[in-house]
Amino acid sequence: MLRSPSERGRTLLAGLRNRNLTARVRQPVDELWDRYLGVHTFGHYPGSGGPGDREWYLHYIPSSYRDVFAVLDRGGVGPDDIVTDLGCGLGRVVFAASYRGAARVEGVDLIPSLVDSAKANLASSRLKHRDIRFHARNALDHHLGDTTFLYLFHPFGPEILGEVMEKARDDRRSAGIRRPLRIAYVNPVGESVLNEAGWLRPDGDMPPRREHFSSALHYRTAFWESTDV
Ligand SMILES: C[S@@+](CC[C@H](N)C(=O)[O-])C[C@H]1O[C@@H](n2cnc3c(N)ncnc32)[C@H](O)[C@@H]1O
Incomplete structure (x- = not known):
């Protein structure tokens, strides 16, 4: 049954009222991507500790x-890649990387x-048949042997x-991996750690770019590639 524009408007507003209304209205392109992919990735969850703490x-x-x-x-993420987002939250980067075709x-x-x-997002997503896996664990406990592109925000x-x-x-050593690992680090507060790791080569960076019609914050992103292969 065809719905009138005002009915569609009411449905949209009802959906927006449900959660994170302010961010969803102020970041309308992200709201549209969420709707297209069939996911809900707006949200906030507090952190813990602070600069100077190990945790x-x-x-x-x-x-x-x-x-x-x-x-x-x-x-250059594409069909040959295994992408890992350490600190994935509700999965926005994961869905975007799968949408870009990562294996x-x-x-x-x-x-x-x-x-x-x-995981509920995955179940409702148009990408639910893709190879997407979520894990509730500390990044320190996640095996990164076959990851080819590591995303850190x-x-x-x-x-x-x-x-x-x-x-x-x-x-990577114990798995005998011969493929390079690329790393993207958004808001690279700890970039000296990667620069001094001894097996990673800096591969340039991308400055923050202003986005029209969006209240989202934007950061510099720095890139590295492994030299251990
Ligand atoms: C800034 S958010 C990044 C969200 C997402 N990657 C994005 O770009 O949209 C950082 C996330 O890292 C997670 N996090 C913090 N410490 C972590 C750890 N040791 N292991 C795994 N996740 C962690 C937090 O829970 C939070 O969801």
Whole structure:
């Protein structure tokens, strides 16, 4: 049955009223992407700790889809890639990377309720038949051996970042992986850790870009490629 524009408007408003109304109205392109993909990735979850703490875990807030796609495209993500988002929250980057055609995408987050919602997103998504996996776990416990593209949006402080990168190198060695690992680090607060890791080569960066009709925050993104193959 055809619905009138005013009925459609009421349905849209009812949907928006449900959650995160302000962000969804002020970031309309992201709202449209969520609707197209059949997911709900707007939200906020508080972080814990702070600069100087080993356990500095950042809050959940999604990047804008425009920025996520720009990072994935700059990183050349495509059908040969296994992408991992460490600190995936509700899964926006995971769905975007799968939409761009990555062979497999994994999302990892410390907060079980975020991962439960990410899994519910997958169940309702138009991408539900793609190879997408969510894990409720600390990034430190996630095997990164076969990941070819690692996405980080400032999820934790420099100490955990250093430990995660050491583990990534060990995972790659023990799995005998010969493919390079590319890394994109949005808001790269701990970039010196990657610059000093000794097995990663800086591969340029992307400045933050203003986005019209969006209240989303934008950050610089830095890129690296492994030299251990
Ligand atoms: C800034 S949000 C990034 C959200 C998403 N990647 C994006 O770009 O839209 C950071 C996320 O990292 C998660 N996080 C923080 N510390 C973590 C850890 N040690 N292991 C896994 N996830 C972690 C937080 O729960 C939060 O959801």
